[in-house]
Structures are given as C-alpha cells and as structure tokens.
Amino acid sequence: MSATGTTGLPAVSRAEYCVVACAEAWRDAGEVLASPMGTVPAIGARLAKLTFSPDLLLTDGEALLMADTPAVGERPGSVEGWLPFRRHLTLTATGRRHVMMGAAQLDRHGNQNISCVGDWSRPTRQLLGVRGAPVNTLNNPTSYWVPKHSTRVFVEHVDMVSGVGHDRAAAAGPSATRYHRLPGVITNLGVFDFETPDRVMRLRSLHPGVSLEQVTAATGFGLSVPDEVPFTREPTEPELRLIREVIDPKGLREHEVPA
C-alpha cells in the first residue's frame, strides 16, 4: 500500500472495497439481525452499523447480542440481548434477519451449495452439510460472499442445492417464494445481483482494478452484463479509518482477500 489517494490515506486495498460492498448489503436493512459469515462480511456488517445502518443487531459469534461494536475477534464491552442457537433459528423464521453466507458452489439462479461436491450419496468431497441454508433462504434475505471468485464456485449446476435459488423457489411454489429474497453476491472481483427479468446473476459493479474479462473468465456460466458497468464505490475517509483503526486493526481482511 504505497500509493496515496486523494484522501491522504494509503490506497484502498481490494479487501477494503469488498468490506464496503458487504456493508452496502445492510444499507436500509433497518432494525434487523445482521448475520455475517466470514471475516470480510463481519467487518462490513460492523462498518454498516457504525455508519449508515446504526439500528443493526450483531452477535458476538456465540449467544450474545453486542451493545457495542468491538473490533473483529474482540469480546463486546456490553451486551444487549441473548440469542442462543434455538432463538437464532426461530428468529430466522420471523424474517428479521439478513444473513450473508459463504458458498462452495453457486449457479446463475442463486442456488448455493455448502453440503458436498459430487454425488450426494457418496460425495467426492464432503463439506459442511446444508447447515441452515434451507431455512435461511426460505425465510429471510440471504446474500452471499465468495472471497475467491472462480469457475470452481460459479458453476452451471450445483451438486446439492442447500440455499435455494430463484428457479428452484419458483418451481416449489408460493410458500417457497413468499419470503425468498437474494439481494446479491459479493466476491473479490465485484458485486452481483439478480435484477434481470429472469432473475439470473448480473454484474452490478466491478471492484476498481478488475476487468470485465477477468470476471467472465472466472465465472463458469454466462453472466448477465449490462451495457454500462460501474465500479464499486470508493470508501469514504471516515469509513477507511473505521476499517483500519477501529474494526480490523490487525488487518484480518487482507488474509481473506490478499492484494
């Protein structure tokens, strides 16, 4: 980080664009639980809470709702609520939550797989299992974070639909689509949404320094690309200071998204 931008701070890293893009997922979310999975989403959720979405609720990663916003990995100074797993699962069904999950595989319709790779009955690579992806996607807004955008992740067909995409929700009927919402996908290369007539993955913005060719080459299906693709917005100077000095002083973000 040698270059100096107009802010007077060292140049913005790719990880920091990712943090800001993740934070944007919780803009206008209101008074809901933000459930970030992964380091960059956790930093992003804290950034959103400390700036434009102050009403967000955040857990300590265990059973407590934090009254303050400590650095990632640090214990909260004070606690405002109790959310053990049983309450977390029932909160999901109330819809008052926006989760950002990871994805081992993701297709153009937003079907996500974290369960296993290969034939489910005897997988070539067993992963976590579906965990809460089915209940999340049917009940509250679910976004995805992919720290390494590649054709291994973005595939034509996922091997085990864990998180439900638009086509599968539509096929399953009105009870499946009623509260189904996939606001977007954030990767180390850009930001994506499903704002097309047929609800397929569309490039929304490129992180500065990333080319369209890079993204399409790293995506294993035909991506919807609008005529004009903006760059992901710049962090403001106060946001950069929050990320670097308050939320992630140890620079954990740079390990998840290396420069």
Add this chain to the structure above:
Amino acid sequence: MTQDKTMTAEDVVGRLESGMTIGIGGWGSRRKPMALVRAVLRSDLTDLTVVSYGGPDVGLLAAAGKIRKLVAAFGTLDSIPLEPHFTAARQRGAFEMAELDEAMMMWGLTAGAQRLPFMPVRAGLGSDLMVVNPALRTVTSPYEDGEELVAAPALRLDAALVHLNRADAQGNGQYLGPDPYFDDLFCEAADQAYVSCERIVETADLLKGHGPQTLLVKRLFVDGVVETPNGAHFTSCVPDHDRDESFQRAYVRAARDPEAWPAFAARFLSGDEAAYQAAVTAFHLEEA
C-alpha cells in the same frame, strides 16, 4: 428422598443396545458428552442411528464404525470448519445419511418431544433436501392460506446423551454457559436420557450464585447422572473450560492421516476415561 440416579459411564453404555437411535446434545465442538461417547467407543455397541448437531462425537463414532445412519445438518469442529472423520466417512460411504436443515432438526426433535408426527416448516422447500430424503413429505395448511409446507418428521430417540456443567444426583441438569444448545429437547425426545456433568452438587447448591433459568434439564426426563470432570473434552464447556484448541488441532492432524490415526487412537482412546484424561495432561506437558 427422590431416587439417586448417579452411575458410571459404563453403566450408561450398559443401558444402551446396538441398533438404537441415540441423540447427542451440544453443537459442533461445543459441550459434547465426550466421556459418554468415549464409553460407547470402548463398548461392543454398533449399528447405531445417531442424531446430532455434529461435531467430534459424530467423527469418533464414525471412525470406529459405530454408525449405521446419521441424522444431521452438518459436521464441524467450529474453529476448524470440517470434521475430518465425518468427511472421510461420508466419502467412503460408511453410513446412511438423513441430511436435514438445522431448523428442521430442531422442529423434528420438538415433534418427538411433544408426541406429534411432524411440525410444519418452510425450510426445505426448493432445496435438494427434498431429493436426498425421498421420505420427506409436504403438508397443506387446512386454513384459508392453503400454504404447502414441509412436514418435518418427528425425531424420536431411544436414548439421549448430554453433558452439562452441573447436576444433582436426581438428574436436574444445569448449564452455566451462554447457550443451552438443544440438550433439554434431546432429553425430552428420548425414552431414556443420560446427563454427564462436570460436577454433581447438592440440589440446594444448584442456585447458589445462579438464576433458576440455568436449570435446563428436569429430573423427570433423566435416567442417569454421571460425574465426568472435563468430560466434554476437547469440546468447550464454558465457563468450566474452553475448547482445547491445541488438542483439537492434534486430533485433526491425526484424523486426516490414516497412517497417524492408529497411534493417536492407541495413545488416547485405548484405555478408560481416567487414562484418557491422564494422556491429555501428558499431551499438554509435552507441548509446554
């Protein structure tokens, strides 16, 4: 005087039979009844159906060939995402699996406890859970909304094994950490339930310094109480002890390497619980 239900881990195993459906409390690598699991590992029990928010309990039982069928939403060690014995067992097709969503499991256990056939849930619709569990059915709301929902089937257990911070000899179990997990639900969904704990205390001492909401498991659902200090090791049992991260890393290194596993098992799992705890102490002395 209500009955004294204290017993040993071996007594618990003596009450179990091969082929049973056994629910295991805790979550991932958190407050697992590992001393009871280790007692099962030492026994001839086999052909088990295991219901668990899976952690090293599932991993060790799978590695020992004890599991015929696993009912779970995941297998994880939390600070290490993938449970190596669980992944290896799945990849060699070692057991049948009923993969469920985390919430479906909770409602399935609730139905089991409440003597209901199922609970309606939205979770599962549109996902491949409906494909890999061909027995899963939907149910249509009889009310005006007419919604079609998944009928999460009751998970009824022959036996439940849980580990708590404290209990009295009568089977009242107390958790002192931030999360009860689903241990009360496992006990209520089971025909027999066994509570291991860090320390058995007098009933009158349970609430010295703790609120009544810490009394998670009621004695009317409990058949046996076992005092097993450090019995959740290497999973966490806060505030009594955190997860033993360095031991968990050693477990994972060994479990990932078929050459290394027999030596690890011989060192830690060939003796009784006292031998296990002594070997763990020696492990940390060597590390220091």
